Amino acid sequence: MxxxxxxxxxxxxxxxxxxxxxxxxxxxxxxxxxxxxxxxxxxxxxxxxxxxxxxxxxxxxxxxxxxxxxxxxxxxxxxxxxxxxxxxxxxxxxxxxxxxxxxxxxxxxxxxxxxxxxxxxxxxxxxxxxxxxxxxxxxxxxxxxxxxxxxxxxxxxxxxxxxxxxxxxxxxxxxxxxxxxxxxxxxxxxQIDSLTGIFNRQHMDELLAEKLMQRPKENKPLSVIFLDIDHFKCINDRFGHDMGDWVLKEFTRVISARLTDTEFFGRWGGEEFVIITDSGLAEAGVLAERLRVIIEQHTFQSAGKVTCSFGVSSYQNGDDALSLIKRADEGLYLSKTRGRNQVLIN
Structure with missing residues (x-):
């Protein structure tokens, strides 16, 4: 604010x-x-x-x-x-x-x-x-x-x-x-990304570290969802960087409107975003798929149709922030290499 x-x-x-x-x-x-x-x-x-x-x-x-x-x-x-x-x-x-x-x-x-x-x-x-x-x-x-x-x-x-x-x-x-x-x-x-108004990478790192510290006491599931806008470079090249910024802002609004208070949403960098949620792997996968469909069906101003790829990981014994993020990032990478506009649970 x-x-x-x-x-x-x-x-x-x-x-x-x-x-x-x-x-x-x-x-x-x-x-x-x-x-x-x-x-x-x-x-x-x-x-x-x-x-x-x-x-x-x-x-x-x-x-x-x-x-x-x-x-x-x-x-x-x-x-x-x-x-x-x-x-x-x-x-x-x-x-x-x-x-x-x-x-x-x-x-x-x-x-x-x-x-x-x-x-x-x-x-x-x-x-x-x-x-x-x-x-x-x-x-x-x-x-x-x-x-x-x-x-x-x-x-x-x-x-x-x-x-x-x-x-x-x-x-x-x-x-x-x-x-x-x-x-x-x-x-x-x-703590806020100046363009989109959601949490920035630094604060998402802090939130994840805090969640991992609290987990032994609360014994709650914990999942990380990475999402990346497909072919975003083409949007910038075709419509210009100003329109690219508008797509990022609109993308942020669409996703934020579908999340609850226990689902933390932040910009990781560029067109890549992250969600931290107190959900198990299956539930986080369902959330990612629901968001994927919403983005696919949404018509963005001037840019038209846009899709998004997802990678999902959940806490396993012995995980730290780096290992949890790495698996979600690997899932996102596989989602991209296998054709984009899909959710891959890793």
Whole structure:
């Protein structure tokens, strides 16, 4: 899976999360507005109603898979504004007017807000926005610092410290996640054949070695199938190498669609491929014959009809990777010399 596919998967995951969590947020805001009896008579009520309307629209857009990035950024901007307004309201109204001795319940949501920043933005952008919001709330708090009680000052200092610590922690978590994703992508790419998108020879060697090591414990049968496209050089000579590449890709898709999760398919080199399967010799031979017929009956784009030769071997006592591969390769060679488009079990 490439970087673009990773991004698409992450967006799809976030879309699914938003589709479930937005109705809950709308309900919570609605309940908060009703319980505080604020509606459109206070700034907090106006902000709550505005968020309810916009989050409802956002939910529709998310479900319709429309303007996802715009929705995400818009929500972040509105939540940031809400965060600052709510903080200011707590200080100016809750503390100064009503005499509250703490910042109240709204600070419970602060870690989730910072998490949302780093989920939505790139690492440095998230750091910048989070610190800017911290700076704004710090300026607001400092304007009232002399007028508030010691308990509120303590609560305020803890709020700033927590915001700063959460920002740093999430910044480095984001960094570590990015590094992990990139390393995982590099590892996967090192296992994949760049043309066909299936496993390359190096990874098939590793899989076979792993299967042979596990076999004494699991006592499962193990077979190797070599397959080679017949007269592939003629396809390249007649239609060109680009068409030859298309044949390899189409061949890969046709074969892959007929294999199970326990049948590993890779490109050995050129037009030669290999299948590793947890099957006995007879069962592997049946699989090879079924694939041979499928390829024979398939019409390839522009190249028309193509056939394929197969060599099959199964694990015998004392086998290692080289001996197992050698017998399958010898079977493939005999299949070629005896007329091609056939399966030879060795």
């Amino acid at each position: 490439g970087l673009r596919e990773n991004v698409k998967s992450l967006d799809e995951l976030k879309r699914n999360i938003y589709s479930w969590i937005l109705p809950f947020i709308v309900f919570t805001l609605f309940l908060n507005t009703i319980l505080q009896n604020s509606c459109m008579t206070t700034l907090s009520g106006i902000v709550n109603i505005s968020l309810i309307v916009w989050f409802s629209i956002s939910w529709v857009l998310v479900r319709a898979k429309q303007s996802f990035r715009f929705t995400e950024i818009s929500n972040l901007i509105l939540i940031s504004i809400y965060h600052i307004i709510k903080f200011s309201e707590v200080l100016f109204v809750g503390v100064l007017v009503r005499g509250q001795e703490s910042l109240g319940d709204f600070i419970i949501w602060m870690p989730l807000y910072i998490l949302y920043i780093f989920l939505t933005l790139k690492r440095r952008q998230g750091l910048f926005l989070s610190l800017m919001v911290l700076l704004v709330t710090f300026i607001v708090g400092m304007t009232l610092f002399r007028e508030i009680t010691t308990d509120v000052k303590d609560s305020l200092i803890q709020f700033y410290a927590a915001h700063f610590v959460y920002t740093l922690v999430l910044f480095y978590i984001h960094y570590l996640f990015t590094i992990h994703t990139e390393l995982n992508l590099v590892r996967k790419q090192s």
